[in-house]
Amino acid sequence: MKTIPVTCALIIHEGKVLAAQRSESMDLPGKWEFPGGKVEEHEDPKECLRREIREELGIEIIVGEALMPSLFSYPSRTIRLLPFIARWKSGEIRMSEHSQVLWLERNSLLSVDWAEADIPIVQELHENWVKLVVSTNAEEHG
Numbered sequence: 001m002k003t004i005p006v007t008c009a010l011i012i013h014e015g016k017v018l019a020a021q022r023s024e025s026m027d028l029p030g031k032w033e034f035p036g037g038k039v040e041e042h043e044d045p046k047e048c049l050r051r052e053i054r055e056e057l058g059i060e061i062i063v064g065e066a067l068m069p070s071l072f073s074y075p076s077r078t079i080r081l082l083p084f085i086a087r088w089k090s091g092e093i094r095m096s097e098h099s100q101v102l103w104l105e106r107n108s109l110l111s112v113d114w115a116e117a118d119i120p121i122v123q124e125l126h127e128n129w130v131k132l133v134v135s136t137n138a139e140e141h142g
């Protein structure tokens with residue numbers, strides 16, 4: 001089966017990270033994810049991510065460091081989830097696909113029902129919170 005590349009953004013703002021809940025009309029309904037989507041043919045992953053975030057949340061982001069990709073097989077598909085640290089650049093969030101979004105702190109990061117492919121990424125973020133979140137936050141205010 002073909003592996004589908006999917007980008008996702010760990011959007012850091014005010015020392016928190018944005019999580020989004022997939023709506024009932026999406027696959028994996030009710031699961032929490034980092035917003036993003038499938039990389040189109042010949043598309044640069046960072047450009048894909050800026051496009052997806054614009055479409056799904058209506059905001060502009062600055063895409064930074066790539067984290068470790070997560071390869072995961074669901075019963076119907078195999079995805080390679082490509083996570084990037086990102087910062088909120090401009091615009092106001094209006095959801096067009098998700099049912100809700102939450103800004104999570106380190107101590108609430110593990111409390112939502114993440115899509116299975118996201119779990120290694122959530123763990124990496126949890127373990128490296130200071131390096132990934134606190135320093136991104138400092139850049140935001142620097």
Ligand SMILES: Nc1nc2c([nH]c(=O)n2[C@H]2C[C@H](O)[C@@H](COP(=O)(O)OP(=O)(O)OP(=O)(O)O)O2)c(=O)[nH]1
Nearest residue numbers: 006007008027033034035036037038079115117118
């Ligand atoms: N965007 C995103 N998708 C994820 C994550 N974790 C995870 O398992 N997925 C899965 C859900 C979907 O099966 C697939 C991505 O599909 P999608 O529905 O978000 O992408 P898309 O907007 O480009 O898709 P489409 O509706 O155009 O087909 O990856 C995640 O953190 N972010």
